[in-house]
Amino acid sequence: xxxxxxxxxxxxxxxxxxxxxxxxxxxxxxxxxxxxRPGAGEWERIYRALQNEAQCALRAVSRARSxxxxxxEADFSNRERGGAHG
Numbered sequence: 735x736x737x738x739x740x741x742x743x744x745x746x747x748x749x750x751x752x753x754x755x756x757x758x759x760x761x762x763x764x765x766x767x768x769x770x771r772p773g774a775g776e777w778e779r780i781y782r783a784l785q786n787e788a789q790c791a792l793r794a795v796s797r798a799r800s801x802x803x804x805x806x807e808a809d810f811s812n813r814e815r816g817g818a819h820g
Contacts, residue, residue, distance in 0.1 A: 763788045767784055
């Protein structure tokens with residue numbers, strides 16, 4: 735059985751963890767999209783909030799950083815509570 739170089743193993747493991755983080759970020763957007771049921775007259779506001787959340791998630795994945803995602807989730811939560819619209 736061949737052994738992997740420690741640096742190669744560490745790089746592969748880091749890539750795996752990054753991919754898992756990206757998948758989790760995108761899964762959260764898909765889950766919210768699938769489970770959101772807007773009330774009468776709310777579909778456009780909810781659509782725009784979900785669209786913003788998806789755009790933020792895509793930016794976070796492309797940058798491989800979690801900070802934008804956390805900010806976007808807070809923005810979405812604020813909108814859901816009736817806060818500022820962006």
